[in-house]
Amino acid sequence: xxxxxxxxxxxxxxxxxxxxxxxxxxxxxxxxxxxxxxxxxxxxxxxxxxxxxxxxxxxxxxxxxxxxxxxxxxxxxxxxxxxxxxxxxxxxxxxxxxxxxxxxxxxxxxxxx
Amino acid sequence: xxxxxxxxxxxxxxxxxxxxxxxxxxxxxxxxxxxxxxxxxxxxxxxxxxxxxxxxxxxxxxxxxxxxxxxxxxxxxxxxxxxxxxxxxxxxxxxxxxxxxxxxxxxxxxxx
Numbered sequence: 539x540x541x542x543x544x545x546x547x548x549x550x551x552x553x554x555x556x557x558x559x560x561x562x563x564x565x566x567x568x569x570x571x572x573x574x575x576x577x578x579x580x581x582x583x584x585x586x587x588x589x590x591x592x593x594x595x596x597x598x599x600x601x602x603x604x605x606x607x608x609x610x611x612x613x614x615x616x617x618x619x620x621x622x623x624x625x626x627x628x629x630x631x632x633x634x635x636x637x638x639x640x641x642x643x644x645x646x647x648x649x650x651x
Numbered sequence: 652x653x654x655x656x657x658x659x660x661x662x663x664x665x666x667x668x669x670x671x672x673x674x675x676x677x678x679x680x681x682x683x684x685x686x687x688x689x690x691x692x693x694x695x696x697x698x699x700x701x702x703x704x705x706x707x708x709x710x711x712x713x714x715x716x717x718x719x720x721x722x723x724x725x726x727x728x729x730x731x732x733x734x735x736x737x738x739x740x741x742x743x744x745x746x747x748x749x750x751x752x753x754x755x756x757x758x759x760x761x762x763x
Contacts, residue, residue, distance in 0.1 A: 570749045580756075582694075582753040583753075584751075584753075587749065587750060628694070637682065637747070637751070638743070639699060645691070645692065645693050
């Protein structure tokens with residue numbers, strides 16, 4: 539069966555520090571991969587999605603970047619965190635070329651202080 | 652801008668009652684999906700309804716879709732305390748590729 543792993547669960551970082559959040563998927567090949575951010579009490583904002591290795595689409599201009607070095611690995615990064623980067627970050631995957639069901643990781647609560 | 656919203660933003664009911672949440676959208680869709688999120692956790696897919704469908708059922712869940720009104724509703728029948736969570740609709744927009752657009756969610760609280 540397919541599983542998605544996202545870590546860490548909680549992260550507290552100072553302003554100006556770098557960020558690296560990792561997400562891996564097991565049990566499937568060639569998934570679509572997504573990074574969403576959720577502000578407290580709000581909906582989900584799509585940050586990045588990828589349909590293949592090295593293929594990244596950015597949805598909103600921001601202080602973050604994403605990379606997909608392997609088929610089932612998706613990394614969210616920042617060189618210098620801002621206070622506004624605080625939030626709940628969720629990784630998700632779906633079957634390639636599908637606009638259907640997303641499978642979400644358990645999320646990372648990032649607090650930038 | 653957000654592709655529609657859910658309403659109500661918050662809903663508090665007693666166990667055993669039905670809960671109805673609504674979702675609206677602005678452009679045409681391929682499908683509409685409902686997800687559930689427990690506090691501090693990831694989202695879990697509940698049900699998907701395609702643009703050519705009008706109603707779907709899954710256990711105690713019933714989803715309707717009215718494409719003429721660009722709206723959908725999620726009904727949870729005979730609610731339980733364990734149904735307490737946030738519920739989100741997500742739209743697969745026509746021409747939107749493999750992306751889903753999420754609404755702001757309805758926070759449901761089911762009290763004993």
